[in-house]
Amino acid sequence: MEGPPLVKTLSLEEKVGQMFMIRYSGSFYQENSYTYRWMKRLIEERKIGGVIQFVGSIHGTVENLNELQRISDLPLLIAADYERGVGQLLDGGTLFPTNMAVAATNSPGLAYKQGRITAQEGRAVGVHVTFAPVMDVNSNPDNPIINFRAYGDTPEIVERFGCAFIRGVQENNMVATAKHFPGHGNTATDSHTSLPVITAERGDFERVDLAPFKAAVESGVGMIMVGHIAVPSISNNDLPATMTSELSGDLLRKELGFDGIIVTDALEMGGITDSHWAGEAAIRAIEAGTDIVLLPLDVDRAMESVLDAVKSGRLPEWRIDESVQRIFKMKEEMGLWEKREVSFKEAQKVVGNSEHISAASEIARKSITLVSDKLNAVPFRAEEADTLTHIILSTDDGLRSMSSTFDRSVSRIHGNIKSQFIHEPVDDYDIQRILKEAATSDYIICSLFIRVRMNKGQVSIDPSHRELIARLQETGIPVVVASFGSPYVPDVDNL
Structure with a gap:
C-alpha cells in the first residue's frame, strides 16, 4: 500500500474502528486460543485501528504484532506504556529508573538518551507510540499513583526533563505522549479507582499543573493522553477531562494550540466506570475531542454505541473523519503504509544491548541523592x-x-x-x-x-x-x- 486511502472512501464502521485501541500482550498465542481469536475478530470485523502492547517477551511481541499487522486491512498503530523503557514490559528490554530518579541526575541529556533508547528498542519490536512521558507535577506528596513517576514537584523540573525525553523519542522515529492532561499531580486520589477532583484555583492550576503540557505542545509532542481528572475551576463542572470539551477541546486544542492526537486514558478505569457505562463513555469522550478511545470496558458495546450516535445525529460524521485523518497522518509519519512488520533478528541486536544497559546504569548511579x-x-x-x-x-x-x-x-x-x-x-x-x-x-x-x-x-x-x-x-x-x-x-x- 503506497499511502493512506481517502477517509471518504471508508465505511462508517471502518472509520469508527480506527478510533479504538485494544490490549494485546507479548505472550505467544496459538491460533485456536480465545485471546487470538478474539483479537482477530476485532481486527477483521470491527476494523480496529490500534493495539496497546502489554507484558511479554521480545520474541512473542514481535511475532504477535507482525501477525496482527498481516491480518489487518489497514496498518495498526501500536502503543505501549514505556515510562521506564521497553524493559518495563518486555523481558530482556532496557529498564530505566523512575522519572524522579532521572531528574535527580540533574542532566536533561540523560532524559534525552532514555527517550532515544526507548524509541530504538520500541520500534525494533514493532511499537510506534510510547505512552510517556508523565508530565504531571507531583505537588501533593500523598499522591498514590503519580509520585516518582513524575520528574518532580515543580513545573520547571518536569518541563526540562519531560521535553528532553520527548525530543529523544521523536527524533528517533517514535511518537511520545504527554500525560495525564491537564495534570494528575495535585491530588491524593488514584483515578484507577475513583475520580480525582483538582480543587486549585485557575491561576494556580495554569501556573503549576498546566505549564508542562504547554511546554510539551511547544516541543511538538505528537500525542497527549487526557486523564480522568475533574478540574472545576476550568470546566465549571465535576466531569472528568476525558469527557469535557472545555478541557480537551477549548483548553488543549484552542488555547494551547495542540494539533496532534488526543487519546483517552484507559476507559476501563474506575474514574470512568464508576459513573459511565462503556458506550456512553466512548461517545462523550469523542464529543469532548478524543481521537483514540483506549481500552473501553466492553469494546463491542462501545463501538456499537458510537455507530448509533453517528447514525442518530448525536455525533456528526465530520467529527469521526477529523480524528481518522489525524490517525492516518500519524501512521504515514511512522512509515506504516510502506512497511508494517519488523524483524526479530534485528530486534535481538537492538533491544537490551550493552550500550543501552550501560546508559540505564549510568542514570541509576547518578540518581543517588x-x-x-x-x-x-x-x-x-x-x-x-x-x-x-x-x-x-x-x-x-x-x-x-x-x-x-x-x-x-x-x-x-x-x-x-x-x-x-x-x-x-x-x-x-x-x-x-x-x-x-x-x-x-x-x-x-x-x-x-x-x-x-x-x-x-x-x-x-x-x-x-x-x-x-x-x-x-x-x-x-x-x-x-x-x-x-x-x-x-x-x-x-x-x-
Whole structure:
C-alpha cells in the first residue's frame, strides 16, 4: 500500500474502528486460543485501528504484532506504556529508573538518551507510540499513583526533563505522549479507582499543573493522553477531562494550540466506570475531542454505541473523519503504509544491548541523592564495623525479592550482617525485640522499599515503621536510612 486511502472512501464502521485501541500482550498465542481469536475478530470485523502492547517477551511481541499487522486491512498503530523503557514490559528490554530518579541526575541529556533508547528498542519490536512521558507535577506528596513517576514537584523540573525525553523519542522515529492532561499531580486520589477532583484555583492550576503540557505542545509532542481528572475551576463542572470539551477541546486544542492526537486514558478505569457505562463513555469522550478511545470496558458495546450516535445525529460524521485523518497522518509519519512488520533478528541486536544497559546504569548511579548526613556515616566503610543490622521496611510483601538484591550486595561487602524484612505494622513488643537484636551492631541500615502502583492507595512506609526508625536512632548506634523509590518519607528532615 503506497499511502493512506481517502477517509471518504471508508465505511462508517471502518472509520469508527480506527478510533479504538485494544490490549494485546507479548505472550505467544496459538491460533485456536480465545485471546487470538478474539483479537482477530476485532481486527477483521470491527476494523480496529490500534493495539496497546502489554507484558511479554521480545520474541512473542514481535511475532504477535507482525501477525496482527498481516491480518489487518489497514496498518495498526501500536502503543505501549514505556515510562521506564521497553524493559518495563518486555523481558530482556532496557529498564530505566523512575522519572524522579532521572531528574535527580540533574542532566536533561540523560532524559534525552532514555527517550532515544526507548524509541530504538520500541520500534525494533514493532511499537510506534510510547505512552510517556508523565508530565504531571507531583505537588501533593500523598499522591498514590503519580509520585516518582513524575520528574518532580515543580513545573520547571518536569518541563526540562519531560521535553528532553520527548525530543529523544521523536527524533528517533517514535511518537511520545504527554500525560495525564491537564495534570494528575495535585491530588491524593488514584483515578484507577475513583475520580480525582483538582480543587486549585485557575491561576494556580495554569501556573503549576498546566505549564508542562504547554511546554510539551511547544516541543511538538505528537500525542497527549487526557486523564480522568475533574478540574472545576476550568470546566465549571465535576466531569472528568476525558469527557469535557472545555478541557480537551477549548483548553488543549484552542488555547494551547495542540494539533496532534488526543487519546483517552484507559476507559476501563474506575474514574470512568464508576459513573459511565462503556458506550456512553466512548461517545462523550469523542464529543469532548478524543481521537483514540483506549481500552473501553466492553469494546463491542462501545463501538456499537458510537455507530448509533453517528447514525442518530448525536455525533456528526465530520467529527469521526477529523480524528481518522489525524490517525492516518500519524501512521504515514511512522512509515506504516510502506512497511508494517519488523524483524526479530534485528530486534535481538537492538533491544537490551550493552550500550543501552550501560546508559540505564549510568542514570541509576547518578540518581543517588544524599539528603543529609548528620553523623558523617556516608560513604559507609565496611572495615570500621564488626557487625551490621539491615532492616528492610515495606508495606508490600511482593517487594521481598526485589529488596534481597541490595541485601545480598551489602552481605558481599561486609559479611557479618543480620537482616530482616518487615512488611506488617509493628507493635511495641516487636520494636523491643528488634532493638534487642540490634543492640550489639556497629551500624544499622534501614532500607525503605515503597512501590507505586494502581489500586494500592498508600505510598509511604507504615507509621509504626517510622516509629521503629526513631527508636533505633535513640540507641546511639549510627543509623543509615536508604529510600528505594519514593522520597516522600514522613518526617524526613529528622532521619
